[in-house]
Amino acid sequence: xxxxxxxxxxxxxxxxxxxxxxxxxxxxxxxxxxxxxxxxxxxxxxxxxxxxxxxxxxxxxxxxxxxxxxxxxxxxxxxxxxxxxxxxxxxxxxxxxxxxxxxxxxxxxxxxxxxxxxxxxxxxxxxxxxxxxxxxxxxxxxxxxxxxxxxxxxxxxxxxxxxxxxxxxxxxxxxxxxxxxxxxxxxxxxxxxxxxxxxxxxxxxxxxxxxxxxxxxxxxxxxxxxxxxxxxxxxxxxxxxxxxxxxxxxxxxxxxxxxxxxxxxxxxxxxxxxxxxxxxxxxxxxxxxxxxxxxxxxxxxxxxxxxxxxxxxxxxxxxxxxxxxxxxxxxxxxxxxxxxxxxxxxxx
Ligand SMILES: Cc1cc2nc3c(=O)[nH]c(=O)nc-3n(C[C@H](O)[C@H](O)[C@H](O)COP(=O)(O)O)c2cc1C
Numbered sequence: 001x002x003x004x005x006x007x008x009x010x011x012x013x014x015x016x017x018x019x020x021x022x023x024x025x026x027x028x029x030x031x032x033x034x035x036x037x038x039x040x041x042x043x044x045x046x047x048x049x050x051x052x053x054x055x056x057x058x059x060x061x062x063x064x065x066x067x068x069x070x071x072x073x074x075x076x077x078x079x080x081x082x083x084x085x086x087x088x089x090x091x092x093x094x095x096x097x098x099x100x101x102x103x104x105x106x107x108x109x110x111x112x113x114x115x116x117x118x119x120x121x122x123x124x125x126x127x128x129x130x131x132x133x134x135x136x137x138x139x140x141x142x143x144x145x146x147x148x149x150x151x152x153x154x155x156x157x158x159x160x161x162x163x164x165x166x167x168x169x170x171x172x173x174x175x176x177x178x179x180x181x182x183x184x185x186x187x188x189x190x191x192x193x194x195x196x197x198x199x200x201x202x203x204x205x206x207x208x209x210x211x212x213x214x215x216x217x218x219x220x221x222x223x224x225x226x227x228x229x230x231x232x233x234x235x236x237x238x239x240x241x242x243x244x245x246x247x248x249x250x251x252x253x254x255x256x257x258x259x260x261x262x263x264x265x266x267x268x269x270x271x272x273x274x275x276x277x278x279x280x281x282x283x284x285x286x287x288x289x290x291x292x293x294x295x296x297x298x299x300x301x302x303x304x305x306x307x308x309x310x311x312x313x314x315x316x317x318x319x320x321x322x323x324x325x326x327x328x329x330x331x332x333x334x335x336x337x338x339x340x341x342x343x344x345x346x347x348x
């Protein structure tokens with residue numbers, strides 16, 4: 001354990017410990033996926049064995065439209081987690097995000113916890129990660145360039161997490177200057193910038209402003225999966241914040257509304273936030289996501305069954321997607337996006 005109880009490393013460990021329980025899920029609010037059914041196609045002619053999941057992700061081909069969401073790094077204990085996750089990502093040839101690299105901006109003490117990812121997975125897309133509150137006031141982006149180079153990143157995630165910052169003890173809920181700073185950063189960095197939430201969702205309006213500022217990807221990280229308000233409420237035991245436990249826009253709503261912007265902007269839409277099984281993956285793709293991503297459930301699987309367990313879980317999820325594609329007459333992910341969902345109330 002790091003000695004300073006307030007250090008960034010210590011915080012990362014506490015987040016991991018809380019996220020290994022189920023107590024941090026949303027309470028009443030859901031992703032909204034359960035409100036939809038797939039349109040069954042009785043005359044499907046799809047050849048299951050020919051379904052091809054290969055997807056281009058920021059210039060690299062991945063074998064499944066899937067990303068292991070940004071989770072950790074920056075503490076000794078996180079090196080083995082990143083090592084096992086990156087071995088799984090490498091084996092499956094999928095993308096992976098690192099957890100916040102804020103710690104690496106302070107010193108080099110835990111650099112290995114980030115670098116191990118690239119060591120284990122030389123060819124997959126690996127994405128760096130930094131918080132919106134860290135970049136909103138920056139005048140100079142050399143530190144950001146440094147953290148992307150540390151992992152030979154193919155892109156950088158900026159996590160916009162206002163609810164978490166607001167409820168976190170010693171949080172930094174001050175994002176003044178964020179859009180301007182993103183605009184400058186996008187021009188400065190050689191790799192694409194993607195903005196993500198952490199479980200409260202990104203609205204169409206916010207996504208449009210970000211895309212106008214030059215970001216190349218939006219990861220909606222909507223409500224219905226892990227509640228980061230919940231994590232901070234439990235960490236700090238501040239009961240008066242319970243009202244905010246379920247704050248946020250459901251993942252299904254975010255994916256559908258942000259995907260409307262595809263007619264105006266060329267960007268990668270990542271569907272995440274409570275993607276907890278193969279049906280969720282298929283629904284997120286059908287709603288317009290280019291790729292899907294999961295954090296906490298992957299961490300649970302890693303804890304239970306190791307790197308091989310994670311590989312099996314993701315493969316199993318895509319076997320379900322494959323069957324759904326057969327049953328909906330979708331020979332490609334693009335076809336799956338074409339009116340293959342129906343709202344449940346229309347069925348009765
Ligand atoms: C243990 C853990 C640590 C996380 N740390 C980060 C982080 O450092 N940076 C970040 O952008 N998101 C972080 N997240 C948020 C996830 O990337 C994701 O957006 C969020 O948990 C919602 O997805 P889920 O419902 O699949 O968990 C973390 C999630 C977990 C479970």
